[in-house]
Amino acid sequence: xxxxxxxxxxxxxxxxxxxxxxxxxxxxxxxxxxxxxxxxxxxxxxxxxxxxxxxxxxxxxxxxxxxxxxxxxxxxxxxxxxxxxxxxxxxxxxxxxxxxxxxxxxxxxxxxxxxxxxxxxxxxxxxxxxxxxxxxxxxxxxxxxxxxxxxxxxxxxxxxxxxxxxxxxxxxxxxxxxxxxxxxxxxxxxxxxxxxxxxxxxxxxxxxxxxxxxxxxxxxxxxxxxxxxxxxxxxxxxxxxxxxxxxxxxxxxxxxxxxxxxxxxxxxxxxxxxxxxxxxxxxxxxxxx
Numbered sequence: 001x002x003x004x005x006x007x008x009x010x011x012x013x014x015x016x017x018x019x020x021x022x023x024x025x026x027x028x029x030x031x032x033x034x035x036x037x038x039x040x041x042x043x044x045x046x047x048x049x050x051x052x053x054x055x056x057x058x059x060x061x062x063x064x065x066x067x068x069x070x071x072x073x074x075x076x077x078x079x080x081x082x083x084x085x086x087x088x089x090x091x092x093x094x095x096x097x098x099x100x101x102x103x104x105x106x107x108x109x110x111x112x113x114x115x116x117x118x119x120x121x122x123x124x125x126x127x128x129x130x131x132x133x134x135x136x137x138x139x140x141x142x143x144x145x146x147x148x149x150x151x152x153x154x155x156x157x158x159x160x161x162x163x164x165x166x167x168x169x170x171x172x173x174x175x176x177x178x179x180x181x182x183x184x185x186x187x188x189x190x191x192x193x194x195x196x197x198x199x200x201x202x203x204x205x206x207x208x209x210x211x212x213x214x215x216x217x218x219x220x221x222x223x224x225x226x227x228x229x230x231x232x233x234x235x236x237x238x239x240x241x242x243x244x245x246x247x248x249x250x251x252x253x254x255x256x257x258x259x260x261x262x263x264x265x266x267x268x269x270x271x272x273x274x275x276x277x278x279x280x281x282x283x284x285x286x287x288x289x
Contacts, residue, residue, distance in 0.1 A: 010224050014135060016177055017193075017211070018145040018170040019186030025144040026052050026094050028184070028191055028211040030059055033090040035216020036140055042089035046079045048098045063088065070104020073130035080133045080141075090140045097146040097171040099130055106173065127173060135179060140223070143180075145170040182219070184211060218253055229255065236262050242270055 013036065019025045026049065033043045040060030045053040048067045063086070067079050076099050083091045101107045106127050113119040134141050147170050170177065177183040183197040192208040200222045203209075232252050236259070239245050249256065249263050 011181070012137065013140040013142075013182070013219055013223050014180040015140075015142045015219070016145060016170075016180045016183040017142065017186065018147045018177075018183070020147050022189050023186035024189075024191035025146075025186060026092075027056055028186065028193065029092045029094060029142045029144055030056055030062065031212045032216040032219075033062075033092055033140075033142055034060065035213035035218075036220045037089040038217075039089070042087075043092070044083040044086065044088040044090070045092045045094055046076070046083065047094055048102070049094055053092075053094055069098075069102065071098035071102035072104045072109070073099055073106065073126045075104075076130050077133045080137055084138050088139050090142065091137065092142045093134070093144065095144040095146055096176070099127070100172045131176065131179060140220075143176075145172050145176070147171065147185075181223075186211075221252060221255070225255070229258065232259055233262060236266050239266060240270070242267060245270070 015032065017025050017029055017032075026045075030043070030045070030053075034040060037043060040062045043060075043062040045062060045064050046067050047053040047064050048071060051066065053062075053064045063083075065079055065082060067075060076093070076096075080091060080093075099105050106123050109126070110119055110123045113122060134143065177197055180197065181199050182195060182203070184193045185196050186193050187208065191210055193211050194208050195203045195206075198204045200219065202218055202222060209215075232248060232255055235248050236245065239248060245263055245267055249259060252259060
């Protein structure tokens with residue numbers, strides 16, 4: 001065993017998008033995927049929603065893998081591996097809810113085994129293998145999750161028990177969101193989103209917003225941080241104008257804090273160079289006079 005200094009490496013994104021019917025999960029996932037790769041042909045949708053992915057074909061020529069029942073964990077895993085073999089850069093699973101409660105999904109598998117508590121010992125490893133396939137995929141993964149209104153029995157101030165609405169609950173096994181890099185919740189039919197979990201820190205404590213291409217672009221910059229650091233540093237070194245420096249600074253929003261000192265030093269260098277050139281020109285003009 002050896003201790004090593006913590007060092008950030010480039011990572012593949014694992015993103016979840018939950019929402020009730022009509023909140024725009026599929027559409028938001030497609031825009032997010034395009035922002036990540038900027039190439040529709042490198043996006044695949046594993047469609048378990050009766051062909052809903054084809055409704056947005058006007059966006060671009062992305063790929064669709066139709067996954068019908070039974071929705072066993074193993075069939076989902078097979079679909080993920082098919083997309084990986086096809087060298088897809090972003091895979092959208094739309095949605096993962098059927099793996100849990102759909103025909104042939106984990107809840108039905110558990111029931112077919114007898115529905116006893118001890119039967120989960122056979123079902124849980126199969127579900128975990130599905131989760132591991134998402135986490136260990138060689139491409140960026142976006143999972144959509146259906147949501148339903150969650151109710152609970154609470155005791156009021158008068159001591160009486162009442163049914164209380166506790167917002168929306170994702171339809172999948174509890175804990176999936178903890179495994180992901182980022183989890184978006186779509187909160188209304190205007191496709192507005194907020195984050196319930198954000199390891200990137202890019203969207204934490206931010207107002208509700210629309211998921212779009214810019215969201216994906218910001219996320220892929222974060223995921224490729226090390227590569228982008230090297231790329232942006234070289235761009236700054238080779239930059240010859242103040243306007244160019246401004247462009248580089250705005251080009252990498254996820255790196256603004258780290259690039260600022262480099263930008264500032266290069267700015268001073270260019271300003272000194274401009275002053276020196278002006279002096280040479282002025283000296284030459286004075287000599288002629």
